[in-house]
Amino acid sequence: MKGYLAFFKKEIFEYIKTYKLFIMLIVFAVFGITNPLVAKLLPEIVRNLTTDGIIITLPEPTAYDTWTQFFKNATQIGLIVTMILFSGVLSSELSKGTLINLLTKGLSRTAVILSKYTSMALIWTISITLCFGLTYGYTAYLFPNNETSNLLFSVFCLWMFGLFLLATLIFSATLTKSNYGCLLMTGIVVVACMIMDIIPAMHKYNPISLATDNMGLIMNSIEVSSLYSAILISLLLSLLFVLLSLAVFRKKQL
C-alpha cells in the first residue's frame, strides 16, 4: 500500500512535470469552449460563404448541435490524444530502466500497474469533467432555452468507455515492448469492437456503444436501459484487462 501511494504520487508528479497533464487540460478545455461556439457560428459562416445562385438553408442551431460537437471531439480527437499521451506509460520506464531501481527497492509490481492505471484514470476523469463543465456552461449561455435529456448519463457512458480503453492500453503495454506496439494493440481492440458492431444483436453488449449512442441518449431516441449491458461488459472487461496485466507483468523478465 505504501508502495502504491508513493508511486501514485510520483505518477501525478510526473504528469505535471512533463506537461502531460497540462496538454490534456488544454486540449479538453479548448474542446469545451469551442463546442458551443462552433455550433453557434457554423451556420453563420456557411451563410457568408454562399455565392449567388446557391441557397443553403440551415436550421437554427440548438443545444443538440453543441453536444454533437462535444461527443464527436471528445470521442475522436480527445480519446486519441489521451491514448497517444499515455502510450509510453510502461515502455518508456522499462526501456530507460528507471523502474528497475524502484523495483529493487521492494516496490511491488502490482503497485506499479495499479498506480499507473488509477493515475491515468484520474487524469482522464479530470479532463473530461473540465471539457463537460465548459461546454455545459457555455451552452447554457448561448442556448438558454434548450432542453436535453440524459445528459449526465450519456457523459458517464463516454467516461466509462475511456476507462475501458485505458485498461486495454495498460494491458497492451505489459504485452508489448514499445509504445507503438501498445498503441497498435489498443487500436486493434477498438477496430474489433467496431467490426462486431456490424452485427445488430451484438450492439447491446459492445463497449463501443458507450461512445456511439451518446446523441441518441440525449435526443431520447435510445433508451437508457439499453446500455446497461454494455456498461456491465465494459466494467468487467476493464477489470479483466487490469487483472491480466497484473498477472503478465508479475511474470515479465526485466
Added chain:
Amino acid sequence: MNVLEINKLYKRFGDREVLKGLDMMVPEHSIFGFIGKNGAGKTTTIKIILGLLKQDSGTITVCGQKVTYGDTKTNRYIGFLPDVPEFYGYMNPMEYLNLCGEITGLSKNKIKSKSEELLELVGLKDEKKKKIRGFSRGMKQRLGIAQALLNEPKLLICDEPTSALDPIGRKEILDILSAAKGKTTIIFSTHILSDVERICDYIGVLHDGKLALCGTLSEIKENYRHNEFVLEFGSEKEASIFEMLDELKHPSIRLWRSGNAVKVLLTDDRMDGSFLLSVLSQKCLVPLKFAVVEPTLESLFMEVVQ
C-alpha cells in the same frame, strides 16, 4: 555468516547457456570482486539475485532468506547500483531519494536526515536542488550509490560502477565504496582488474558459467604462484653466459632473456629457487637482483579465462 549464497544456478537464453551451475558464497562485511569478461553473465547473475530474471534452476539465499522470482521480499536487504543508473530527469536528487524512501517505508524525518547525509557522502550536496536531467555520468553514478545505501542494506550490489567513468570519477566511486565497507557487504562486478586489487578482499572469477576462481586475493595468488624467477645481471654478457649454462639446458626449465634480465620458469615441481642459487654460486655469477615473480591478477585472469 554468508550474506549471499548461490547454489547450482543455471540460466539459458535461447540456445546460449549463460550460467552452468554457478556456486558462490559472499561472506559478511567483505568487498567481493565479481570479475568476468563482457558477456560472461555477471549482470544476468545480479538480475537473478534481484528477482528481475527467472533462473532455470538453482537456489539463491540472501541473509538466509530464499529469493523468489517476481517477488521482491529479499530486496529489502539489498541496495542495487545498476551499471548505467537511470533516474527521472524531472526530479532533483532530494525528490528522488524521497520517492525511494517512501517506497521502502522510511519515516519522513528519517528520509530527510538520511538523504542529506548520503548526498554529503557522495558529494552531491550542492546539486541537491538541481534537476537530474543535467547530471553527468559520474554524478548519476554517485546519486546511484546514494539511493542504493538509503535503506541501509545488508548487501550492496554494484554492477560495473566504474566502467564508464574517467580516472577521477573512478577513484571517487571506489573511495565511497571503501567508506561504505564497514556498514555493509559489497558485491562489486567489474572487468577492471586494478579496481579489484584496490578495494576487494574476496574475488570470484566468472568464466564459462561457473566461478573459475574464488577466494581471498592473497589465497588465490598463493595457489597460483609458479616457480618463476627474474634475474637481473650487471651486463648483457653476464646474462647471456647465464642463459647458455649447460646446467640449465633441461626440458623442464624455460628461459627468456631480454637485455640483461633473464626470466626462468621451472616447470618441474621438485626444483625450486635454491637450485638456481646453487647454479649461480657454482659459476660465481652474482645477479644484481633475484626475485620470485608474483602472479598479478591480470595474469591469473588470463590464465583462468583462456
